[in-house]
Amino acid sequence: MQTIHRFLYGPTPEERVRAWQAKLRAEGxxxxxxxxxxxxxxxxxxxxxxxxATKxxxxxxxxLAKEVVRSNKQKDRLSVSKARLGSINTQLTQQMAMVKVTGSLQKSTEIMKLSNALIKLPQISQTMREMSMEMTKAGIMEEMLEDTLEMDEDEELEEEADAEVDxxxxxxxxxKLGEAGAVGTGLPASEATEDETEKNMEKYRQQLNVLLS
Structure with a gap:
């Protein structure tokens, strides 16, 4: 009987919620x-x-410090996004409780707001778009306007990075930043050490750029 019902009407509300929660945990x-x-x-x-700086x-x-600043900001964004995933998961758990009372999923402006914010994060944008469409069909969310789906350019990043580098x-x-020049004027560093440091700088800069792209 359940198989026939699923074939005719699709997954039950409980099954939909469990599937969404599994996706949220995976993205987290x-x-x-x-x-x-x-x-x-x-x-x-x-x-x-x-x-x-020492030399x-x-x-x-x-x-390289600017890349460190960008990395810290990116980690903050990821941390906030993970918290939002957790909030959606909590909201869905509450939806499960409501299903037992009303028999259907209820519209949630909170889930819609959180989903809109998460769609802007490239790492999980595709998953959240698909989930948002499914939730819209299920009646939890209203259809989102196109402009809410567009990616926001983080224009403030470079300006803030310049201010925070020092x-x-x-x-x-x-x-000892102010003493950096003096520190390096003692015994000259060997060319091998300088080459190694510069190679490390470029390597870590490239690694951070890959993670931040």
Whole structure:
């Protein structure tokens, strides 16, 4: 009987909710992996920033420090997005309770608001678009306007990064940014050490760019 009902009417509300929750958990695990990768790459980049600043190469240190700033901001975005996934999951659990009373899923402006925000995150945009369409058909959400689906350009990122680079360098060099030139004027660093540091800078910069793209 259930098989015939599913064939005629599709999955039950409970089955739909469980499927959505499984997708949300999977996306949450993916965000966790990305945050761990960012942590690892950022940690290595921080060490290289210290090396560059200590030997007086503040210009290169600034370049890599800006990537560290961008990485920190990206991790914040991922962390907020994971929290939003958790909020949707909680809302769906409440929907399950309502189904037992009303027999159907209820419209939720909170789920719609959270979904709209998550669609803007490239890492989970496709999954959230598909889930939003399914939820719209199920009656949980209203059809979203096209402009709410468009990706927002993070125009403030570069402006904020420029303002924070000095702060990051100050932190990473234990407050010795102003002495960076003097520190590097003692015994000259060997060419091999300089080459290795520059190679590390470029490597970690590329790694962060891949994670931030």
């Amino acid at each position: 695990r993916q965000l966790d992996r990305e945050m761990r990768q960012l942590d690892l790459a950022t940690s290595k980049a921080r060490q290289t920033v210290k090396q560059l 007086g190469d503040v210009k290169s240190a600034r370049i 702060k990051v360098l100050f932190e990473l060099t234990d407050g």
